[in-house]
Amino acid sequence: MPPPPTLRIDPASTTPVYRQIVDGIRSQLVEGLLAPGNPLPTVRELALDLGVHFNTVAEAYRLLSAEGWLDLKRRRGAVVMERRTPPAPPNAREHFALRLRQMIAQALAEGLPAQDLAAELEAFGQELTNEHRMAPTAPDGE
Amino acid sequence: MTMLLIAMFAMPLLLAAFYSWTSRMNHFFFFGKAVPAEFAASSQAKTIENRYRLTIWLGCLPALAACFVLYSHNRFTAGLWAMLIEFLVFNFAFARAHQAASRVAPPAITTRAVEVPLSAPALHPPSMIALLAPLATGMVLLLTSLALLARRSSLAGAPRALDALVAAHGGENMFAFGMGLAFAGLAALLIRGTARSRTPLGQNALWSSMIATWAGVAAMTFAMASAWAGDTISLVESRSVTATFALLALGVVLLRMMRTRHYVPPSAEMQSDASWRWGLFYVNRNDPALFVQCRCGAGYTLNYGRTMAWPLAAVFLACLVVILVTAGQR
Numbered sequence: 001m002p003p004p005p006t007l008r009i010d011p012a013s014t015t016p017v018y019r020q021i022v023d024g025i026r027s028q029l030v031e032g033l034l035a036p037g038n039p040l041p042t043v044r045e046l047a048l049d050l051g052v053h054f055n056t057v058a059e060a061y062r063l064l065s066a067e068g069w070l071d072l073k074r075r076r077g078a079v080v081m082e083r084r085t086p087p088a089p090p091n092a093r094e095h096f097a098l099r100l101r102q103m104i105a106q107a108l109a110e111g112l113p114a115q116d117l118a119a120e121l122e123a124f125g126q127e128l129t130n131e132h133r134m135a136p137t138a139p140d141g142e
Numbered sequence: 143m144t145m146l147l148i149a150m151f152a153m154p155l156l157l158a159a160f161y162s163w164t165s166r167m168n169h170f171f172f173f174g175k176a177v178p179a180e181f182a183a184s185s186q187a188k189t190i191e192n193r194y195r196l197t198i199w200l201g202c203l204p205a206l207a208a209c210f211v212l213y214s215h216n217r218f219t220a221g222l223w224a225m226l227i228e229f230l231v232f233n234f235a236f237a238r239a240h241q242a243a244s245r246v247a248p249p250a251i252t253t254r255a256v257e258v259p260l261s262a263p264a265l266h267p268p269s270m271i272a273l274l275a276p277l278a279t280g281m282v283l284l285l286t287s288l289a290l291l292a293r294r295s296s297l298a299g300a301p302r303a304l305d306a307l308v309a310a311h312g313g314e315n316m317f318a319f320g321m322g323l324a325f326a327g328l329a330a331l332l333i334r335g336t337a338r339s340r341t342p343l344g345q346n347a348l349w350s351s352m353i354a355t356w357a358g359v360a361a362m363t364f365a366m367a368s369a370w371a372g373d374t375i376s377l378v379e380s381r382s383v384t385a386t387f388a389l390l391a392l393g394v395v396l397l398r399m400m401r402t403r404h405y406v407p408p409s410a411e412m413q414s415d416a417s418w419r420w421g422l423f424y425v426n427r428n429d430p431a432l433f434v435q436c437r438c439g440a441g442y443t444l445n446y447g448r449t450m451a452w453p454l455a456a457v458f459l460a461c462l463v464v465i466l467v468t469a470g471q472r
Contacts, residue, residue: 051410
């Protein structure tokens with residue numbers, strides 16, 4: 001049984017809180033822990049639970065809604081939507097590789113051993129391959 | 143008379159038992175402070191804890207003495223005065239224990255990360271509509287009665303006429319009791335909208351408040367219906383029904399508390415030591431919550447960093463003073 005979906009943020013991090021909320025929820029959505037039709041807490045509830053301003057959560061929900069993940073219902077919170085994966089932009093792969101390199105450089109600079117990083121990347125790659133085999137996603141228009 | 147005497151002396155004893163019991167339920171903190179688990183199990187910590195519990199039971203003595211003196215002077219509010227004395231003594235003892243813990247405890251290793259569930263928890267607090275239902279029912283009943291009375295009464299005003307009508311039929315105690323319990327519903331509405339209520343404490347407090355509000359509405363309806371039907375409620379009947387409703391509400395609260403071993407605080411409040419003054423007052427301007435889980439006893443306290451907290455505290459204090467000063471003699 002998969003673990004219940006939770007959202008973890010670090011108010012002391014340099015990453016803005018709304019960005020942490022977007023990234024956290026998107027991860028759960030991509031991994032399938034939040035399925036279409038699942039309700040999310042209301043903006044008010046989530047803001048209170050996290051101890052952040054209501055506008056911070058509202059902004060995060062708006063971004064996820066713009067990406068097509070959430071259906072925002074007035075006063076009734078957000079509901080996860082069925083989303084078709086859009087076609088990747090032409091330079092998406094280069095952009096991803098650049099971001100990954102930057103993240104790896106940051107982790108190395110913070111003192112994380114290269115072996116640990118490599119092991120983590122390998123495990124993640126394996127996980128991704130398995131998931132892709134189990135649930136292949138058809139690109140838009142196919 | 144004997145029943146009243148027992149109730150008055152039972153109230154301070156119940157409050158002491160509540161504070162002693164709930165200090166065990168709040169084991170996530172040691173007197174309002176996050177400490178390493180090893181310290182909480184040390185002999186130093188046990189000494190602080192035992193001293194606090196001893197103060198609680200010793201604090202009962204002056205409260206019971208005050209209760210006895212006031213009762214012998216025919217003061218109806220003797221039990222409430224005793225509880226107020228206890229409340230001050232217990233909180234002072236808690237603040238002292240908090241200071242002692244802060245002096246000797248090493249700082250706990252904490253992370254500032256906050257983790258919250260995204261799906262609905264297995265137990266959930268009642269919705270705003272469910273909380274509003276008993277209040278709205280009570281309000282509709284009250285307003286209908288006032289409107290009917292205003293049409294047929296020659297008295298100065300409908301509220302006064304209703305008061306007189308209910309009092310003439312002996313239901314004034316029950317009516318006042320019902321009104322008192324209806325305030326539990328108002329408090330629950332405030333907490334549901336402004337506190338982190340998806341917690342064990344939230345479930346217990348809000349469900350109990352909802353049941354207490356329904357009990358209050360039932361008591362008010364009973365008193366109003368009897369008055370309209372012309373049946374006079376005797377003092378014994380009034381006290382029996384009031385005691386039944388009060389015991390029912392208390393029973394629900396105790397049952398829910400016994401089923402919950404510990405009040406796990408919400409993640410955002412786990413590491414907010416810096417925002418607590420003496421472990422009693424929470425002041426955090428950046429926290430949107432108006433009510434937070436208190437670390438002394440069990441329940442909610444105001445976040446004094448929010449502007450709304452101050453008028454609310456003033457209203458609560460004013461109500462307390464009015465009840466204590468103006469409540470009639472026996």
